[in-house]
Amino acid sequence: xxxxxxxxxxxxxxxxxxxxxxxxxxxxxxxxxxxxxxxxxxxxxxxxxxxxxxxxxxxxxxxxxxxxxxxxxxxxxxxxxxxxxxxxxxxxxxxxxxxxxxxxxxxxxxxxxxxxxxxxxxxxxxxxxxxxxxxxxxxxxxxxxxxxxxxxxxxxxxxxxxxxxxxxxxxxxxxxxxxxxxxxxxxxxxxxxxxxxxxxxxxxxxxxxxxxxxxxxxxxxxxxxxxxxxxxxxxxxxxxxxxxxxxxxxxxxxxxxxxxxxxxxxxxxxxxxxxxxxxxxxxxxxxxxxxxxxxxxxxxxxxxxxxxxxxxxxxxxxxxxxxxxxxxxxxxxxxxxxxxxxxxxxxxxxxxxxxxxxxxxxxxxxxxxxxxxxxxxxxxxxxxxxxxxxxxxxxxxxxxxxxxxxxxxxxxxxxxxxxxxxxxxxxxxxxxxxxxxxxxxxxxxxxxxxxxxxxxxxxxxxxxxxxxxxxxxxxxxxxxxxxxxxxxxxxxxxxxxxxxxxxxxxxxxxxxxxxxxxxxxxx
Amino acid sequence: xxxxxxxxxxxxxxxxxxxxxxxxxxxxxxxxxxxxxxxxxxxxxxxxxxxxxxxxxxxxxxxxxxxxxxxxxxxxxxxxxxxxxxxxxxxxxxxxxxxxxxxxxxxxxxxxxxxxxxxxxxxxxxxxxxxxxxxxxxxxxxxxxxxxxxxxxxxxxxxxxxxxxxxxxxxxxxxxxxxxxxxxxxxxxxxxxxxxxxxxxxxxxxxxxxxxxxxxxxxxxxxxxxxxxxxxxxxxxxxxxxxxxxxxxxxxxxxxxxxxxxxxxxxxxxxxxxxxxxxxxxxxxxxxxxxxxxxxxxxxxxxxxxxxxxxxxxxx
Numbered sequence: 001x002x003x004x005x006x007x008x009x010x011x012x013x014x015x016x017x018x019x020x021x022x023x024x025x026x027x028x029x030x031x032x033x034x035x036x037x038x039x040x041x042x043x044x045x046x047x048x049x050x051x052x053x054x055x056x057x058x059x060x061x062x063x064x065x066x067x068x069x070x071x072x073x074x075x076x077x078x079x080x081x082x083x084x085x086x087x088x089x090x091x092x093x094x095x096x097x098x099x100x101x102x103x104x105x106x107x108x109x110x111x112x113x114x115x116x117x118x119x120x121x122x123x124x125x126x127x128x129x130x131x132x133x134x135x136x137x138x139x140x141x142x143x144x145x146x147x148x149x150x151x152x153x154x155x156x157x158x159x160x161x162x163x164x165x166x167x168x169x170x171x172x173x174x175x176x177x178x179x180x181x182x183x184x185x186x187x188x189x190x191x192x193x194x195x196x197x198x199x200x201x202x203x204x205x206x207x208x209x210x211x212x213x214x215x216x217x218x219x220x221x222x223x224x225x226x227x228x229x230x231x232x233x234x235x236x237x238x239x240x241x242x243x244x245x246x247x248x249x250x251x252x253x254x255x256x257x258x259x260x261x262x263x264x265x266x267x268x269x270x271x272x273x274x275x276x277x278x279x280x281x282x283x284x285x286x287x288x289x290x291x292x293x294x295x296x297x298x299x300x301x302x303x304x305x306x307x308x309x310x311x312x313x314x315x316x317x318x319x320x321x322x323x324x325x326x327x328x329x330x331x332x333x334x335x336x337x338x339x340x341x342x343x344x345x346x347x348x349x350x351x352x353x354x355x356x357x358x359x360x361x362x363x364x365x366x367x368x369x370x371x372x373x374x375x376x377x378x379x380x381x382x383x384x385x386x387x388x389x390x391x392x393x394x395x396x397x398x399x400x401x402x403x404x405x406x407x408x409x410x411x412x413x414x415x416x417x418x419x420x421x422x423x424x425x426x427x428x429x430x431x432x433x434x435x436x437x438x439x440x441x442x443x444x445x446x447x448x449x450x451x452x453x454x455x456x457x458x459x460x461x462x463x464x465x466x467x468x469x470x471x472x473x474x475x476x477x478x479x480x481x482x483x484x485x486x487x488x489x490x491x492x493x494x495x496x497x498x499x500x501x502x503x504x505x506x507x508x509x510x511x512x513x514x515x516x517x518x519x520x521x522x523x
Numbered sequence: 524x525x526x527x528x529x530x531x532x533x534x535x536x537x538x539x540x541x542x543x544x545x546x547x548x549x550x551x552x553x554x555x556x557x558x559x560x561x562x563x564x565x566x567x568x569x570x571x572x573x574x575x576x577x578x579x580x581x582x583x584x585x586x587x588x589x590x591x592x593x594x595x596x597x598x599x600x601x602x603x604x605x606x607x608x609x610x611x612x613x614x615x616x617x618x619x620x621x622x623x624x625x626x627x628x629x630x631x632x633x634x635x636x637x638x639x640x641x642x643x644x645x646x647x648x649x650x651x652x653x654x655x656x657x658x659x660x661x662x663x664x665x666x667x668x669x670x671x672x673x674x675x676x677x678x679x680x681x682x683x684x685x686x687x688x689x690x691x692x693x694x695x696x697x698x699x700x701x702x703x704x705x706x707x708x709x710x711x712x713x714x715x716x717x718x719x720x721x722x723x724x725x726x727x728x729x730x731x732x733x734x735x736x737x738x739x740x741x742x743x744x745x746x747x748x749x750x751x752x753x754x755x756x757x758x759x760x761x762x763x764x765x766x767x768x769x770x771x772x773x774x775x776x777x778x779x780x781x782x783x784x785x786x787x788x789x790x791x792x793x794x795x796x797x798x799x800x801x802x803x804x805x806x807x808x809x810x811x812x813x814x815x816x817x818x819x820x821x822x823x824x825x826x827x828x829x830x831x832x833x834x835x836x837x838x839x
Contacts, residue, residue: 167649282725282728284807288560354809354812357810357813357816503814507732508730
């Protein structure tokens with residue numbers, strides 16, 4: 001079964017050192033010599049593995065220099081390859097030319113850690129904007145988050161297109177609507193887009209740095225606020241990573257409750273998105289109808305779980321709120337109402353030719369591109385990439401009630417909308433079955449902090465896609481590093497590919513069909 | 524002599540009606556739309572409140588905006604009110620009617636559009652230029668189609684004077700004219716494009732990149748924006764009134780008797796209420812079309828107008 005592990009061992013042999021403190025047991029971690037980091041990527045690529053995340057750590061607490069880590073995934077197997085670097089002038093061989101997904105990960109490592117990815121084609125800063133002094137690296141342990149830093153002046157060099165009739169449209173970061181900030185730079189000829197470059201980082205808050213100052217239990221609240229619409233997804237991913245690091249086994253009832261909350265979050269967000277996609281094609285009717293359905297869910301959430309967006313329901317060791325017998329009935333009644341209404345609305349969506357004309361063949365992300373960028377979530381499933389963390393790494397609850405994710409190959413706006421429609425229906429089925437089958441049991445078990453040096457890993461299917469957390473305990477058992485990889489970190493770049501060849505006024509529609517998180521990406 | 528005095532009074536009444544009814548029609552359309560989407564609405568009076576709010580706000584000007592930018596709102600508003608003075612909205616007895624016919628009307632709207640497009644480019648933002656370019660693309664196709672459509676009506680009435688056209692249609696015995704049916708179809712398509720309604724443009728969007736008309740006026744604020752918004756509402760009302768005057772003029776006031784005037788205002792209100800409902804029925808089930816489909820859409824309008832003209836010669 002462990003294809004990647006075997007391939008790595010046979011290719012690199014003695015150079016490998018297994019990192020034994022990595023948990024859970026089915027995720028193996030190897031330390032390779034620094035110069036073999038790219039060779040390892042080549043082995044993984046040959047196996048057809050996907051680069052799930054790439055990040056760095058400052059090992060000052062262990063009296064060492066820096067490390068860079070890359071998590072690869074093939075089917076159900078996750079494998080972490082790490083390389084250690086000295087304290088002065090750290091660098092590692094870039095794997096961007098092997099894996100396109102590494103492009104922004106490595107720019108981020110360079111910007112926030114000052115670790116040089118050798119051979120990276122684009123060394124412009126990412127997330128850390130030019131008003132930061134270039135030689136300050138906020139994620140290094142030597143940087144105190146409380147220090148005042150003077151504002152530096154600098155300019156960001158954009159990719160330029162030149163030629164007759166080529167003009168540039170800068171959009172954002174402040175938009176006419178109330179949405180998150182991001183800057184998009186279009187190069188267009190007439191209305192045809194020849195290139196679009198996104199620039200994010202406007203909501204950079206230093207979340208990863210903040211994690212390192214918190215204790216394991218209270219950091220769950222921070223994880224739940226990484227991206228407000230994915231509170232359960234992030235809190236669950238954090239909790240699972242921490243539990244794996246400390247060897248905590250969560251009860252089955254708590255797992256069921258987490259899965260139900262995850263599916264409710266998926267449903268509520270998909271409902272909102274389907275309406276919003278139609279609204280961007282000026283089909284306002286759908287937005288308001290879908291908003292009503294979403295609102296119903298949020299009100300049920302407030303009544304049953306004490307928060308409309310179910311903040312702080314998931315914590316390391318279990319969950320904080322239960323579903324009573326009456327609660328079950330409330331949810332079932334709510335689901336039946338939503339299901340009937342939803343079916344009618346989907347029929348309207350299907351039968352409207354003017355809407356059809358907008359959503360079909362707009363913003364196509366081709367399956368080869370989707371695979372090359374390693375996209376996740378509904379974006380992947382709309383472009384022929386069957387990636388779903390609920391199936392790759394199922395919890396016991398999802399093993400008992402397996403999801404049936406859709407798979408479309410057209411990769412256009414309609415495909416991304418349709419994947420959401422099918423998932424809403426599937427979530428309704430999952431929630432109903434889980435409510436029926438949910439066993440009695442403890443809501444939470446006592447959570448013991450991880451041992452010094454222990455690392456935990458988790459991949460959880462949030463509504464946008466696979467959320468990855470990797471945590472590392474320091475020498476005193478504190479949080480030494482908490483790596484957050486929101487699905488947006490890999491999916492954002494895919495929009496730049498999907499938009500090429502489309503016309504400028506179709507961008508909002510394409511963007512809405514992706515609907516990636518700014519906050520989750522910028523951290 | 525009495526006719527002249529009467530016609531001047533009529534003119535003033537009409538301008539007052541145009542100024543006040545513009546926001547009312549916009550409010551009515553918004554209210555019906557809200558209801559159609561299952562929402563509660565802010566009421567018919569909301570556009571008045573919006574305009575009043577904008578009038579008391581400060582104007583923020585782009586640093587490199589020239590006099591064109593500051594002058595345009597007044598010109599657009601003035602031109603629109605002037606158009607309101609020559610369209611037979613409540614009466615065919617208008618002192619300005621002999622001076623300005625349908626060609627002048629199209630020219631007045633074109634002038635307002637020309638300055639709006641200039642102002643869009645004046646502030647130097649990417650959106651303004653983009654909006655101006657799109658608006659002009661639509662205009663080059665809409666204007667000839669508009670002329671073709673109204674010429675069909677003038678063939679029937681034998682005049683390009685709007686008052687004359689309305690009068691001929693009211694006084695002639697009611698008969699089914701295929702030419703007018705085609706001209707009406709063409710006119711509706713053009714009116715949708717010219718007034719920036721769905722499926723051509725979305726008047727309620729906040730998405731800068733998809734805007735046609737709004738993109739040009741994004742930089743406006745305060746009283747400038749109030750005038751532009753007000754003019755836009757009046758323009759919608761005028762297109763509705765023009766369509767009504769050309770194709771359904773029954774009930775419009777003539778020279779005599781005098782009591783026709785209040786009756787005409789009443790009929791107008793009823794007709795506008797129906798037009799508003801029709802707009803909502805057209806807009807609600809439609810998504811906005813891709814921008815390059817607008818050319819096909821207006822091409823179709825031109826085709827309808829041409830068929831209308833041909834059928835006049837062949838059938839009537």
